[in-house]
Structures are given as structure tokens and as C-alpha cells.
Amino acid sequence: MKLDLQGIFPPIPTPFENGHCAPHRLEENLAKWNDTGLSGYLVLGSNGEAPLLSEAEKLELVRVARQAIPAEKILLIGSGLESTDATSVLTYRLADLGADAALVLTPSFYRDQLTPEAMRRHFEAIAEASPIPILIYNVPKFTGVNLSIEAVVNLAQHANIIGMKDSSGNLGQLIELREKLPSNFQLLIGTDSVFFGGLAHGLRGAILALANVAPRECVELFNAVEDEKWDVAQALANRIAPVGRAVASRFGVPGLKTALDEIGYFGGEPRPPLLSVSEKVREEIRLILQKAGLLE
């Protein structure tokens, strides 16, 4: 049975209280998101501050998330680490807790030595070892690495590598990937700025920070395109664009958490070295949310 990744997936942030993971806050948030038409969730992504979490915290968060997410919704987890073997082990453990597929970040520290061959072996070793399907996670903004289209096309031949989140923010790259990848390979839009552009070209799924804050609007936009209500889609896309920028490129995870606080979810503080946004930025985020109709 092929996992179907159509629709909208928020990469959910990790709630902290007094510096510790706060699983009950995660449950509260999920209870709200569960009502919004989302197809599922990504836990332990970049927006989940995965690089700032211990392995024990990761296991606990996924355990809690699985229980709080209805069986019919998909649980994606981020399991990429710099080491190939460590990634395989973590993927295995998270799969065991009920994850449906693993999003594996490109390694990046030794980027000059990470030849296409090294990348190929890395992803294939992880895919071989994994009991659940693998998605490639390409995010140059955080890693300084942009997988070549050829590399992705090669990896797509592996039976257990079923898709990719491309967060290059480059619509041309998304279009070219779509053209060259097999039609059953699931290419997910990974940046808010090319969300509507990607849907317009025919893509069918997205993992977006924006979807944490505007889940209904993202789902509505997706449906409007499916239903060919383009005027609705365009108006919606332009309305939520400033929110997407605020919670992603402009203010990052701290901005996303602030926006969640403002709309009645639990956002809270990020973990250092990330700092909470200033009061001035909080005010700006509030205005952006208000203008987009996301505050009552």
C-alpha cells in the first residue's frame, strides 16, 4: 500500500516550558490542528528545532505525537543526522513508535567531500535499513547543500525512497524535478513562497511552516486549485503570503512560535541559541496575522 502524501502537512514546532519539552502542549496543539483538514504532520523537522533536541526528547515527542494524531492522518518524522549509521538507527527507533515515513535531511558538514556518490550511498543505506519509506529533505537555506536534480532522479529509483521535500525556494527547480521524476515519486513543496506557484504547475502536496498558523487557509487553497476555483486560490495565496514570509524567511522558528501564541495555540520560547522575537517584532507579527484575517 503506497503512502499518499497529497495535501498539506505542517512541520510542527516543539513546545518547551522552562527549557524542557512540553508534551502536553504538543497534545493541545494537535487537538486543534486535527480539526483543520490537514493530511498529517511533520514532527522533528527544522521547524521542530530537531538539531537542538536530544535523542530521548525526540523519542518522547514522537511517541506523544503518534497518540495524539488520528490513525488516518500521516505522521512524518525528521530523522536526518550527519552520520549515516546514526540516521539509520534513529529512523528505526522512530518508525517503531508509529511514524509513517521519515524525512531525511541531506548531511552537510563535510559538504566539499559529499560527492554525488557519497550522497547516494548515504540515502540508499538509510533506505535499505528503514522499515518505513524515506523522503529526501533538501533545504539549502539551512545546510548550504542543494542536491542536484540528477542525484534526486537517481535516488528516486530506490523502492523505499518515495518522495522529497524541496525547500530550495526555487520554483524552476521544483518544475524541473517534477518533469524528470517518475510520476509516482511524491514531490512536496517545502517553501511558502512557491506554494501557490507549485500547485499551479500541478504539484499535489506541501510541507509548510505557514500551515501551522494558517492550516485551514492552506487546505482551502489546495482544494481551490483541485476544484479549479482559481480566483479563490489567487486571492487566498496573496492574502496569506505575508504570513508565510513572517513565520519562515523573516523571523524563523521564533517568529513561528510567536504567531502560534497569537492565534491561540501554544508557541512558547525557542531553545537557545535561538532567541524569542522582540516585543516590536511580536507586534509586527500580530499586525500581519490581523491583516491576513487570522486573528478573530
Added chain:
Amino acid sequence: MKLDLQGIFPPIPTPFENGHCAPHRLEENLAKWNDTGLSGYLVLGSNGEAPLLSEAEKLELVRVARQAIPAEKILLIGSGLESTDATSVLTYRLADLGADAALVLTPSFYRDQLTPEAMRRHFEAIAEASPIPILIYNVPKFTGVNLSIEAVVNLAQHANIIGMKDSSGNLGQLIELREKLPSNFQLLIGTDSVFFGGLAHGLRGAILALANVAPRECVELFNAVEDEKWDVAQALANRIAPVGRAVASRFGVPGLKTALDEIGYFGGEPRPPLLSVSEKVREEIRLILQKAGLLE
């Protein structure tokens, strides 16, 4: 009377024969393009090899172009040079030959010293001196300079700066510019990869290398979006995307000229240091054109 830049404008290449400008080839090409529904033309753009032309050649090309272009079609010319004064003088001379508006490239050689203030004074001095309206031309791929959104918003206040061609290839930047610029400022899509994405978000004009090779298709796509025939638009956008890549990012001006040769226009050789494409690339371009339905 405000100049209306809706629709599609190809940045036409400069035809050479034996290393010299060949104005009659330009006339032949324009005679064909004139029948395709284009709104006008850009002469002396990057695709026109402007940095490789003498001033005398530029004047001759514009003179010839103006005569070969019907009065109801718009003639845009590229007049940007590194020097502010030299740009003003060239703009004046080209205006005198009947250009409707000038596309002014950002200066870039001394980029570390080109502060927002230096850029502002540069464009304003040119706009003051120019008898025709000015469009800002932002193309980081060639210049290594990306004008900030704030800088553009400031420049847009000048009565004689009426628009901008953004060739950053960044859809997010286009969307943010559209949001923040006055609604009568004419923002033109300048990269094939975000053509359909930009139209989807509501933009109304484009200057695209692709429009040289697929003028009817580009116009048809533009009209399909205007008419809300989105299925037609999507299919068309995905069909011509590989052509856009071939004549822009992949093979540049030499690729564009090759494609023109293949579809029955005059392409010819680029001027050194640009080299003609290899026979192998020519064959690849032929296949791409064929697959897109652009060869009979």
C-alpha cells in the same frame, strides 16, 4: 498617457553576420514576431548582447527596430551602463530614435560601494534626464547585485520610474514586490521559471527569452490566465518550461540563437567571448523544441 506594459515582450537577440550587426536579419525576425500577438519588444537587453555592442551599433539597431515595429507595439530599449552620466546620454539618444521606455540595468562593478543611496541617486538622475519613462532592471545572475525591496519601493515614488523587470528568478521576491509597490507600478516577470507562477499570483506582464522562441505560446498562456482557463494554462506552462530553461539558464544567448535558427528565424552566432553551442547541444535543443511542439 500612461504606457501600458501588459502582455509579453521578448528581449530580442542581436543578429550578427561575419561578426557585424545584420539589421536586415533583425527586420526579417521582427516581421515574423509582429504576427504573434506580442505586446512589444526589448532591444539591447542582456539577450541582445548589449555589453558586447558599440554605441554606434546600438543606435543603428534601435533605429532599424523602430521602423520594423508597428507603432501600436511598444519598443523598450536597454540603456544601462556603469556610469550614471553615460547611461543618461545613451537613454536620451535612444529615446530620440523612438523608444517608448528604457530598461536600466543596475550598475554592478563597484558593488561594495553601491549603497542604497548610491543606487537611488543613479536611477533618479537617469529618470530626471530621460524624456521617456524608466524601468529598473534587476538581474542578479548577470550583475551579482540584487536590489532590495525597500530600494525599489523608494524608487517607485519617482514619477518617471514606472516599472521594473525582476529577473531574480525568486517568486517570493516578485510576490513581495507586488504587495509593497503601488498598484500602478508595472512589475514585469523577467525569468521563464516564474512566468506561470507570477501570472498565477496576478502579475500582468513579462519580458522573457522564451518569448523569442515561443511567442504564440507565451501569449496564449497569458491570455489563458486572463480568461481563467487554468487547465490550458497549466498544460502550456509545463509544456514550454523545458524550452525556457534551454534558452535561458542552461545555454544562454548561444542557446537562444540556436533555437531561433531551428524554428526558422535568424539566430546566428553570438559575439565572442560567447561561443556557439556544440553540435551536441544543438541536437539537444532541437529535441526540446520538438517535444514542446515548436518544430513543424
Added chain:
Amino acid sequence: MKLDLQGIFPPIPTPFENGHCAPHRLEENLAKWNDTGLSGYLVLGSNGEAPLLSEAEKLELVRVARQAIPAEKILLIGSGLESTDATSVLTYRLADLGADAALVLTPSFYRDQLTPEAMRRHFEAIAEASPIPILIYNVPKFTGVNLSIEAVVNLAQHANIIGMKDSSGNLGQLIELREKLPSNFQLLIGTDSVFFGGLAHGLRGAILALANVAPRECVELFNAVEDEKWDVAQALANRIAPVGRAVASRFGVPGLKTALDEIGYFGGEPRPPLLSVSEKVREEIRLILQKAGLLE
């Protein structure tokens, strides 16, 4: 008692056998290096494949290293992680095992949010918590982050931040840092390409991959500059420059390990995703070592 970081420190690689850390190989290598005039060692640096090691492995490696390193030689350890708190905890544990100072890598994953203020709080929190002195580790090649000179000057005011390894490879940056930092702040050259250039300008210490493979030569060059034997220094610098390139920028950690194998130390395989060099590259490295007089 101030820790004095004059002289040469190799960032030693981590030996693996069958994929596992091989502490006895580390002991063998250290026994050889101990005879070469090095001032001390960096364990768990980038060349030590720190991002590919588990915490348990890190603790074991430092424990073994401390026992194998004479008390009069300095043991530096790399303890930087993305999380501020996790870095503090690891620094504490490694200090407990006898490390003399900790080299703390700049965090980098959330680089767009890592403002000067965020960086300042990160390093100061770690310096406050650490029982041993802290050195800043700036290595844009791996992190995509280059700390500003102002940021370093500010951090240098903290009593427990006593120095910095700058691996920008930018001699101008090293010179400017030297000028602006207090004279008791210990600025260490971190790139082989500016080793001699940095000494020429008056710097007094270096942490260099090259020093693993050419420890005597690096020490000799350092001493030649101290003794004002510039002809000797210049000849030596130019002789070992190709080796420095091979084990750093060109072939990275896999190249360094290969070179160690060739000169009779234990190099072994890197940990995936890093791949061993090809036979052809091994041959090239052998020739480079031979030409530099590093093979018997």
C-alpha cells in the same frame, strides 16, 4: 595561571576499525606525535569527525587521549553543538576528563536567526558554565557562518573566552583580528594556506590538519620564524604547502587519513557519509608526500 597556546596543534583524526572507534590506534598515533615538538592536540575537531560521533564515543576518546598525552602538553577538545545547553553539558563532561580548554564551534543551522546578540549569548552562556577556558572556533567552510570581527572583539572581553581558531582562510581577516583583539587574546591560525603568512605577520599559534602529517616540519617552520631564519621558513613553507592543500581543502578528512596511512601512522577509513579516497587519489597523495620529503 594562563594557558599558553603558542606553537603547533594538530586537530587529530578519530581512528575507526570496522566502523568503531579504535582507542588503541589513537594511543599509537599519539605515542609518535608526542616525540615531534607539538605543543598539544585538538581532539574532537572537524578533522576528528566530531559531527559523526556519539557522546559516548567522544567521552571515551578524550579519556584515552588524556592518558596518552604527557601532562606538559595541552589537550584541546571540540565541544560545540547546535544547542547552547547541550554544548555546556558536553564541555563540562570533557573538562572533567582532563581537557585544558574547549574549542567551541559557532552554531550554524539556524544561521539567519543567529544574530550577533544570539551568538554573544551562546558563547557567554557556555563560557560561564565551563570550568575550563573557551576558544571560539570560526570555520565558514563547514558552517556557512563567519563571525564578524566586532562580535569576536566583544566576546574577547569575557574572562573565560581566551582565544579563537580562525579557519576562514582569509589572511586579511586574521590580520584585522590581531590588530583589534587584546594582546593577551590567543588568536590561532586555523588554515594551512595562511600558516606562514600568519606567522609572518606575528601570530604565534596554529591548529592545522597539516600538522598531523608534517608535525616536525610545522614545528620547524614555527621555530624558524621565531629565530628569524626566514630563508629556512620560506623554503619549508613552500615545500609543505601542497601537502596542506591535499589533507585539507582538496581531499578533506579522507585525504588526511590516507596521508597518515602513507607515513606510517594509523589513518584508516572515515565514517560514512564520508568515503575513502579512490586508489588514484591515494597515489596522488603519495606523490605529494614524497615530493615534500615526508616519505622515507
Added chain:
Amino acid sequence: MKLDLQGIFPPIPTPFENGHCAPHRLEENLAKWNDTGLSGYLVLGSNGEAPLLSEAEKLELVRVARQAIPAEKILLIGSGLESTDATSVLTYRLADLGADAALVLTPSFYRDQLTPEAMRRHFEAIAEASPIPILIYNVPKFTGVNLSIEAVVNLAQHANIIGMKDSSGNLGQLIELREKLPSNFQLLIGTDSVFFGGLAHGLRGAILALANVAPRECVELFNAVEDEKWDVAQALANRIAPVGRAVASRFGVPGLKTALDEIGYFGGEPRPPLLSVSEKVREEIRLILQKAGLLE
């Protein structure tokens, strides 16, 4: 007779008065520089604002410079343009006015199409056509192009390509070039930050903005290295380093012109889009010059 490019060459700025070239100011400056031990001059380099000059101005400036420069001093001229043929023609005309060698900037506008083969043909065509020897000018800061070492090694085989100014600012690249180029190929240091580092490694010539402002000090440093007076050299290098930064990377051509004004040469205003420095920066430059002992 081989042209010998040992020693120090300032890339002299172009004096303007009321926006026009002021040849008598050039003569005044040259009269002063002629007494300082410089080996010669570069006219029409980047610091000469060459991209902002007309061809007529270029010819006039070189004509005047040749008359004001003693026959035993070398006159280098910058003749690089984007077009291969235009560069050949300009080189020929400037050679005719008595230039000893031409520094040819890498073309850069169409950088993605400027393959090694295109670069090779460009430089070889110019070298073939030129009556005077050619030097390659590599300056990524202005062009966004960094010639590969292999490309330079290939070009160095041409009898009329006798040297290169490398302004990458990368000491490692200079060292590798020196290693791989024939010993009679004249590699010139082109960045102040690696001036002393480059001399330390054995290079024998430099073209430096700094040499406009501190000609005697640059010559003295060069001689000190020749005479193996390294203490003198080191002290001098560290003393003038802040001046080099001010007139190059920090404040560019406007900063250089300001510094010349301050030390009693004619600096004057740059040509727009370059702007004069603010009064605050002028004061900072004055302090830097004073601290370096360059003001009476």
C-alpha cells in the same frame, strides 16, 4: 627583451574636476609618485574607474600618463572590456600610445556561458592581436568570476601572456598559482591583505591600491623582504595594513581618493554612481593615515 615586473605598481585613480578628466592633476600626482621608488604604474585599472570612462578619455589619460612617466618606469594599462574584439582594438590603441603591457580583466557579464574554453579563446585572441604583452587580471570581488588555476596554467603557455594580477585575496590561491606556473610567468599580488604574505612566500611584484597612498612604505617593505630584514618588514606590514583596508575593501575608490587628498596628492571626487565618502569616513581615514605615520 623580457619586461620585468618586479616591485611595486600603484593602480592609479583617475582625477576628475567638475566631472571631467583632469590630466594636469594626473601629471601633478605622477610627478610626486615618480620620486618614490615605484617600478611603474597601472593606468585604467579598477581603481582608475575604467568602467566609468569613455574611450576618448582612456586614450587621453594614457597619452598624458606616458609623457609624465619616465621611460625607465613601466606603464601598464587596463584594456579589458566584455567583448573580445573591442578589447583587442582598445589594447592596440593604448599600446600605440606607449603602454608597456596590458592588464586584461576577465569578461564576466555572461559568466555562466564563460566556460574555460571561452576564456581561453578570449585571452588568446587578445594576446595574438596585441603588439604588447598581456597580463591576466583576475578580480572576483568586482567580476564574480575566479579563473581556475588550470585555466591560468594553460594561458601561461602563450608567448604573449606573460603574467597575471591575482586579486582574489586568497593567499592559498597565490601560493598554488606560483607553484604551478612556469618560473618566468610573472605573478603579481593584487590585494593589500596578502601583500606581505605573498612576499613571504617568494612573490616579487604587486599592484596595490595601497601603493598610491603609501608608495615609499610599500617599496620599503618589498626591499626589506629582498634584504631579509624581516623585523622591519613585519613591523611595516602591520603598520600599513589598516591603510590598505581603508583604501581597498572598506571604502573603495572613494576612500582611496580621500586618502590621496589627505596626504597632499590630488584625489577629488569619484564619478557617479560612486559617491564621495561622508565627512565621518573622511575623518576616520585621516585617523588611520595618522596612526600609520602617513600624515606629517
